[in-house]
Amino acid sequence: MAGIYLHIPFCKQACHYCDFHFSTSLKLKDSIITSICKEIELQQSFAKNDQISTIYLGGGTPSLLNATELNRIFNQIYKCFNVYTNVEITIEANPDDLNFSYLYSLKKETPINRLSIGIQSFYNEDLKAMNRAHDAKDSKSVISKAQDIGFNNISADLIFGTHTMSLDRWKNNLKMMLNFKIPHISIYGLTVEPKTAWEHFIKTGKYPKLNDKTFEEQFLMTQQILTEAGFRQYEISNYAQEGGHSKHNSSYWNGSEYLGIGPSSHSYYDGKRYWNLNNNTQYLKALSQNKIPSTEEVLSERDRYNEFIMTQLRLINGLSKTSLKVFDKKYQDYFNQEIKSLLLAKEILESPTHFWIPSEKRILTDRISQALFYVD
Numbered sequence: 032m033a034g035i036y037l038h039i040p041f042c043k044q045a046c047h048y049c050d051f052h053f054s055t056s057l058k059l060k061d062s063i064i065t066s067i068c069k070e071i072e073l074q075q076s077f078a079k080n081d082q083i084s085t086i087y088l089g090g091g092t093p094s095l096l097n098a099t100e101l102n103r104i105f106n107q108i109y110k111c112f113n114v115y116t117n118v119e120i121t122i123e124a125n126p127d128d129l130n131f132s133y134l135y136s137l138k139k140e141t142p143i144n145r146l147s148i149g150i151q152s153f154y155n156e157d158l159k160a161m162n163r164a165h166d167a168k169d170s171k172s173v174i175s176k177a178q179d180i181g182f183n184n185i186s187a188d189l190i191f192g193t194h195t196m197s198l199d200r201w202k203n204n205l206k207m208m209l210n211f212k213i214p215h216i217s218i219y220g221l222t223v224e225p226k227t228a229w230e231h232f233i234k235t236g237k238y239p240k241l242n243d244k245t246f247e248e249q250f251l252m253t254q255q256i257l258t259e260a261g262f263r264q265y266e267i268s269n270y271a272q273e274g275g276h277s278k279h280n281s282s283y284w285n286g287s288e289y290l291g292i293g294p295s296s297h298s299y300y301d302g303k304r305y306w307n308l309n310n311n312t313q314y315l316k317a318l319s320q321n322k323i324p325s326t327e328e329v330l331s332e333r334d335r336y337n338e339f340i341m342t343q344l345r346l347i348n349g350l351s352k353t354s355l356k357v358f359d360k361k362y363q364d365y366f367n368q369e370i371k372s373l374l375l376a377k378e379i380l381e382s383p384t385h386f387w388i389p390s391e392k393r394i395l396t397d398r399i400s401q402a403l404f405y406v407d
């Protein structure tokens with residue numbers, strides 16, 4: 032089973048924390064859709080002997096495309112690939128785009144069957160600090176609106192750790208989210224990425240530095256509240272009710288093949304990784320000449336080993352001992368040596384088949400993974 036990721040590189044405005052590739056000018060929207068369709072055609076040999084089981088529209092803001100524009104892309108996918116009957120098709124959507132008539136058109140006119148909604152907070156002060164395009168009223172109304180229209184497979188995102196987020200407010204955000212009874216919730220701790228407005232605001236004193244203690248308290252509070260409500264933290268940032276996990280994202284973590292389409296998208300197939308150019312104009316130019324502007328990413332075995340450690344330890348099931356065996360003995364020996372102290376400190380637990388980080392230590396995931404990284 033293989034997946035397709037489509038990157039829609041447009042947003043209404045730039046969120047202060049975001050370092051993804053997007054443009055706030057929609058001038059090139061139509062041409063980019065045409066080029067995306069072209070790229071799909073050029074990539075039709077992907078997964079020739081397989082079925083496409085997940086399609087994920089991310090970005091950027093895919094909900095800036097109307098149903099007709101989305102169907103141009105879907106029709107092309109159905110024409111070029113063998114799509115599984117029960118395919119999971121997710122669109123990332125922002126609350127300000129999801130008015131009743133848009134939701135209705137997504138439900139009635141497109142094959143989309145899963146929404147991933149960027150709520151981030153139910154409070155205006157947080158949304159304003161993040162420079163989100165929606166307000167608290169949108170956050171509070173959008174999920175029920177989508178459910179009323181018939182979308183049941185819904186995921187929603189929340190962000191903790193901002194200077195505006197008190198412990199009480201974070202607790203309320205989680206409780207409000209739980210009231211909607213959706214099957215999937217993604218929880219992200221704010222990270223200050225280089226060259227973002229947020230980083231600039233901290234450097235210039237406009238925003239305070241993030242508080243590590245609050246960050247940790249909010250992470251632990253999330254685990255407690257969502258677990259008590261019946262959610263499983265199947266990946267460090269992702270919680271799902273039974274059967275509600277994201278099939279698309281799980282395939283990234285499980286090493287399945289995926290094809291990325293659109294500027295800045297990444298792909299993994301035939302044992303290689305590729306990434307597309309992150310420039311809309313150059314992307315258009317290349318596709319107008321029937322060329323895919325992608326570069327093969329050559330990872331050394333050390334990089335692959337380190338990445339394997341990092342992604343697998345983020346999963347609740349942890350790292351499989353069998354998968355570790357694909358690496359050179361040098362890396363296996365290193366792992367077996369370094370894991371000893373982590374096992375002793377109970378920061379990692381072991382079964383006959385897996386190693387994993389217990390839930391009370393998951394806040395330390397980055398530090399624990401780094402202890403197992405191979406450094407030349």
Ligand code: SF4
Nearest residue numbers: 042045046049090091
């Ligand atoms: S809407 Fe999403 S992609 Fe666009 S700027 Fe905000 S976080 Fe980034």
